[in-house]
Amino acid sequence: MSKTQKNKATSYHLGQLRAKLAKLKRELIAPSSGxxxxxxxxxxxxxxxxxxxxxxxxxxxxxxxxxxxxxxxxxxxxxxxxxxxxxxxxxxxxxxxxxxxxxxxxxxxxxxxxxxxxxxxxxxxxxxxxxxxxxxxxxxxxxxxxxxxxxxxxxxxxxRPPNIYIQKKDKGGIAVTNTVPLTKIDHDEIRAICSEYRISNASIAFRSDASSEDFIDVLEGNRxxxxxxxxxxxxxxxxxxxxxxxxxxxxxxxxxxxxxxxxxxxxxxxxxxxRLVRIYTKPRKQQPDYSQPVVLREGRATVADLASAIHRDLKNNIKGAKVWGMSAKFPGQICSPEHVLSDEDVVSLIKR
CATH class of the missing domain: 3.40.50.300 (P-loop containing nucleotide triphosphate hydrolases)
Structure with missing residues (x-):
């Protein structure tokens, strides 16, 4: 690969070599990950x-x-x-x-x-x-x-994971679309890599500028x-x-x-x-408990997630919550179980 000049005539060949190299590396590490x-x-x-x-x-x-x-x-x-x-x-x-x-x-x-x-x-x-x-x-x-x-x-x-969407099909060949200009990979490389992975029919959408290594990472799926x-x-x-x-x-x-x-x-x-989120609970007609926050991970910090963290059966027994904090439009807003909470919100769950 280092001896091959990178131009339009060699892009297909380079794409095949990169795909072969990635597959060989996967075979080397497979025993340890299994x-x-x-x-x-x-x-x-x-x-x-x-x-x-x-x-x-x-x-x-x-x-x-x-x-x-x-x-x-x-x-x-x-x-x-x-x-x-x-x-x-x-x-x-x-x-x-x-x-x-x-x-x-x-x-x-x-x-x-x-x-x-x-x-x-x-x-x-x-x-x-x-x-x-x-x-x-x-x-x-x-x-x-x-x-x-x-x-x-x-x-x-x-x-971040590459923003590339791949949908395999039964026929139609390789259809490549991109919403941004591709400066690190061309269509010949994409087709060469697909050929090495035995993908002959697929719709591939590039929603960000990605390299051939990023594309291979998506195909491997174990990154x-x-x-x-x-x-x-x-x-x-x-x-x-x-x-x-x-x-x-x-x-x-x-x-x-x-x-x-x-x-x-x-x-x-x-x-x-x-990216952790601390939520303080407030029992009905009582002051919030600031001593022991319920800690959730960002992206999984809804009212329903909070209820599950307190008790796994509580999620099915709430219809919403009163919320005070950055995620609420006003203090004490009544929110649905899908409401996304922010760090240091105060929440009072409402049971069915």
Whole structure:
């Protein structure tokens, strides 16, 4: 592929090569993903409303950070591979119970099975947020290597699923439509990729500018899109001028886990990326309970979802709710079970 010039005459050939490469990569990682877990000592029972996994090379400070955040002892020492299994911990932040997973350090080639890297990455695929912990002395090099390892097993960091719609048909050939100009892929590449995946009749609609890799991701259907925060650890070892440069790395938070510097900013960033919604309940003719909010995930925070979170049978026994807060047009608005709630709303459920 690197020796092939990219032009209109070679686009079909390049599309076929990219599709073949994606299929071969899938065959390499298939055995590890088929088990569903990470193997003994790696996968753990899920608790809390969300899970945050720590991913990084050995000796970057993952265990020290995890111990400071949760109070859970995760063995830390001045040698590599101190953590050999997944160490779970939990913390409560703004009333939300959050599970923290300290994963063993991975090495270059982890996606191909080196250093039990597949088991570690299999656990990372199940997290709601990933902390990519980097050493500030070599952040860009390690960042590129870790992204390459995670991309190799179908984890897409800080990306949205491509807005591509595919409908297979019985006849009619490949019909391609696009609502925006396609600058990264042409129709010949699309047809070549479809041919490699044995798709001969389909309607394909591109609703955003996508590349051939994005199109292959949609066809594969097993990609995981996870937000990630780049935790640049050990800032106590660099100068102020170097620290200013680190802030130019997107989605990054410089910290020192040893001296506990700037961890508050990291926690704020974690809360923002997890997109959690706190709902305060108000029993009839009583004051709202601000001590224990019901925490829901954004996108699944309707009045009906709130009722299910309180008790699974309550959802079928409500006809609506009175709502105070940002989602209500006026205080005490009576809303339907489908009403979408906002963070820190106060809700009084109305039973049938």
């Amino acid at each position: 088990g569903g877990g990470g193997g003994a000592g790696f996968d753990v029972a899920r608790t809390g409303i969300a899970t945050v996994g720590f991913v990084g090379f050995p000796s970057v400070g993952k265990s020290t950070l995890m111990s400071g955040m949760t109070g859970q002892d995760s063995l830390a020492a001045a040698y590599e591979f101190t953590t050999l299994t997944t160490v779970p911990g939990s913390l409560t932040y703004r009333g939300a119970p959050i599970q923290i997973l300290d994963l063993p350090g991975i090495i270059e080639g982890a996606k191909d099975g080196k250093g039990r890297g597949r088991q570690v990455i299999a656990v990372a695929r199940t997290c709601n947020l990933i902390f990519i912990v980097l050493d500030v002395c070599k952040p860009l090099k390690d960042k590129a290597l870790l992204e390459h390892e995670l991309e190799g097993v179908g984890i897409r960091l800080n990306k 995981i899109y996870i937000p990630a925060i780049y935790v640049l650890n050990k800032i106590d070892q660099i100068s102020i001028q170097e620290l200013d440069l680190l802030y130019k790395i997107p989605m990054s938070v410089p910290i020192s886990s040893r001296m506990w510097l700037n961890v508050d900013e990291l926690m704020e960033k974690m809360w923002t990326e997890l």
